[in-house]
Amino acid sequence: MDTNTAAIKAETLTKTFNGNIALDSLTLEIKKGELFGLVGPDGAGKTTTMRLLTAIMEPTSGDAWVAGHSVLKEGERIKERIGYMSQKFGLYEDLTVMENIIFYADLYEVPQKERPERIERLLGFSNLTPFKGRLAGKLSGGMKQKLGLACALIHTPEILFLDEPTNGVDPVSRRDFWRILYGLLKDGITIFVSTAYLDEAERCTRVGLMHRGKILIDDSPARIKGSLGFPMVELWTGDARTAEDIARGCPGVRSVSIYGNRLHVALERSKALDGVIGRLQKEGIIVRDHRSILPSLEDVFIAMVEEP
Numbered sequence: 001m002d003t004n005t006a007a008i009k010a011e012t013l014t015k016t017f018n019g020n021i022a023l024d025s026l027t028l029e030i031k032k033g034e035l036f037g038l039v040g041p042d043g044a045g046k047t048t049t050m051r052l053l054t055a056i057m058e059p060t061s062g063d064a065w066v067a068g069h070s071v072l073k074e075g076e077r078i079k080e081r082i083g084y085m086s087q088k089f090g091l092y093e094d095l096t097v098m099e100n101i102i103f104y105a106d107l108y109e110v111p112q113k114e115r116p117e118r119i120e121r122l123l124g125f126s127n128l129t130p131f132k133g134r135l136a137g138k139l140s141g142g143m144k145q146k147l148g149l150a151c152a153l154i155h156t157p158e159i160l161f162l163d164e165p166t167n168g169v170d171p172v173s174r175r176d177f178w179r180i181l182y183g184l185l186k187d188g189i190t191i192f193v194s195t196a197y198l199d200e201a202e203r204c205t206r207v208g209l210m211h212r213g214k215i216l217i218d219d220s221p222a223r224i225k226g227s228l229g230f231p232m233v234e235l236w237t238g239d240a241r242t243a244e245d246i247a248r249g250c251p252g253v254r255s256v257s258i259y260g261n262r263l264h265v266a267l268e269r270s271k272a273l274d275g276v277i278g279r280l281q282k283e284g285i286i287v288r289d290h291r292s293i294l295p296s297l298e299d300v301f302i303a304m305v306e307e308p
């Protein structure tokens with residue numbers, strides 16, 4: 001097996017907890033320079049995948065190679081080559097921004113002579129230079145995430161693992177954070193990021209949709225959206241909540257999701273639409289308009305997990 005060209009390669013990687021499968025035979029290859037997004041709801045197995053690939057936790061079976069090293073046999077080598085920002089990334093709230101970065105520089109044994117330039121660059125790209133003397137505990141949520149990222153990058157890793165890095169962060173800070181990630185990508189870093197936000201997944205070069213410990217589909221966002229294979233329609237209705245329940249029970253309907261006063265309906269075949277509209281009207285629901293749409297990643301995900 002050629003493990004040199006892949007940044008990350010997993011083969012039937014499996015983790016069970018007390019007989020319950022958290023990660024089910026993950027087989028995956030991520031090339032250098034990819035921005036891979038692992039997407040799925042809470043409990044899908046994203047954190048477990050991260051912990052196995054970062055050699056923090058041992059698999060029950062299977063193996064994976066990160067930067068060419070086996071997670072089973074060479075965990076310490078892997079840790080030198082990667083940056084990992086976990087959900088509860090350890091920032092010291094009673095230390096300043098600068099002191100936190102220095103703490104991680106010490107932890108990773110970054111040579112003293114290389115520090116000033118690296119720290120300046122990290123503070124610069126994360127826009128934290130004006131705040132370097134501020135206590136980490138006094139930073140906003142978005143700034144804390146950026147500081148976490150700066151700390152995870154202090155030893156110039158080749159591969160960066162980010163576990164739901166923008167969870168609970170406001171939309172503007174999320175956008176800033178992604179801008180930083182694109183900058184890192186341009187520098188040649190491979191990024192493996194997990195998220196529960198499907199709109200964020202659209203920003204990745206490749207996405208794996210995860211559900212109950214399995215990756216259901218893994219491809220570029222555009223190809224995933226093109227792969228649905230079912231016609232998708234958007235309906236403007238009155239009482240969208242009731243309309244959702246009614247539409248879900250109609251023949252030929254694969255899945256339904258609600259967006260404000262609109263429904264996205266995946267159909268087994270286009271003809272089923274007439275039946276859905278007829279049924280809604282019969283139940284007293286006003287159907288203001290309808291049109292064919294391209295599915296979003298969320299639509300595809302829902303259609304896949306609701307598969308009969």
Ligand SMILES: Nc1ncnc2c1ncn2[C@@H]1O[C@H](COP(=O)(O)OP(=O)(O)OP(=O)(O)O)[C@@H](O)[C@H]1O
Nearest residue numbers: 017021022040041042043044045046047048049164
């Ligand atoms: N240490 C553990 N002991 C027992 N069960 C665990 C452990 N860690 C995870 N699990 C279980 O494994 C499954 C996958 O959890 P995991 O944390 O990997 O999901 P996730 O997609 O990262 O979700 P979240 O965002 O909530 O962390 C869940 O059913 C969870 O309860």
